[in-house]
Amino acid sequence: MTAGEVQRAEEELLARARNGDREAFGDLVGRYQDTVYTLALRLVGPDLAADVAQEALLRAWRALPRFRGEAAFATWLHRITVNTAWTLRRRARRHTAEPLEGDREDGGLLPERAGELAELRAGLTRALGCLTPGQRAVVVLRDVYGWSNSEAARELGITETTAKVRLHRARRRLRVLLEGVR
Amino acid sequence: MRRLRCFLADLAPGEGPPALAAHRESCLRCQAAGARERALGRALGALRDEVVAAPPGLQMRVLARLGRQDAFDPRRALIARAAARYAAAAGLAGATLAALLAGVLRRHSRALG
Ligand SMILES: [Zn+2]
Numbered sequence: 001m002t003a004g005e006v007q008r009a010e011e012e013l014l015a016r017a018r019n020g021d022r023e024a025f026g027d028l029v030g031r032y033q034d035t036v037y038t039l040a041l042r043l044v045g046p047d048l049a050a051d052v053a054q055e056a057l058l059r060a061w062r063a064l065p066r067f068r069g070e071a072a073f074a075t076w077l078h079r080i081t082v083n084t085a086w087t088l089r090r091r092a093r094r095h096t097a098e099p100l101e102g103d104r105e106d107g108g109l110l111p112e113r114a115g116e117l118a119e120l121r122a123g124l125t126r127a128l129g130c131l132t133p134g135q136r137a138v139v140v141l142r143d144v145y146g147w148s149n150s151e152a153a154r155e156l157g158i159t160e161t162t163a164k165v166r167l168h169r170a171r172r173r174l175r176v177l178l179e180g181v182r
Numbered sequence: 183m184r185r186l187r188c189f190l191a192d193l194a195p196g197e198g199p200p201a202l203a204a205h206r207e208s209c210l211r212c213q214a215a216g217a218r219e220r221a222l223g224r225a226l227g228a229l230r231d232e233v234v235a236a237p238p239g240l241q242m243r244v245l246a247r248l249g250r251q252d253a254f255d256p257r258r259a260l261i262a263r264a265a266a267r268y269a270a271a272a273g274l275a276g277a278t279l280a281a282l283l284a285g286v287l288r289r290h291s292r293a294l295g
Binding site: 145 | 192193194218219222223225227229230232233234235236240241243244245247248249250251252254255
């Protein structure tokens, strides 16, 4: 299949799913469940990621008649995933003690200096898990997914200034965690 | 003094007055920090291509729970929260303005009386 054919096949699936075709939506879920799960994993970590992915896909089904194709379907799904992650995290937070936003004090996560890119990448996922949820969400959306500050702020329901502050703190903490640099 | 400039340069990367930009260009310490920042950015960007497989059964669980499509806006809660925040801010601003006006009027009437 060429890229154009894949695109047309997806548009057809979307049109059918928008009209309530569950089988077509099942195919879309098959195509996108990994990327939705990966985003959820990076936003909320392994404990909540499967729940977030499931709920996000269910919300997408519910909202599909609203989808007009202004953004790519993947982008639309990602926005729903971010929103769902935030809602479920809020609920989960009521039941568990979670650290407050702000700087956590800690020593380096990795004892060895990780100067090289490969080593950096190896420790990144673990280091991301050490950030506060707010910092993690901003750095994941900005630096991993390439969203703008304003887009990340809008989808997280925070001001652009807060997003910038969290991004700066997140990057600095990641450097500390990965390199033991203060 | 140099430490303070390094600290300020790190606080707002790529921003600040020309003096800070000049410092960044000449300071080895800041250049090293910049290089580490860029390496971190590249490593984070590279994560975009790594996709983690969804747990087995996710697709089946989703399909088993599909309800009706009602065009519910999945971002409604977010919009409501943002609106509440703006309303609270506007309310506070309104109350402050009212208090200020009341103060001015009181002083004005005292001056007249
Ligand atoms: Zn410096």
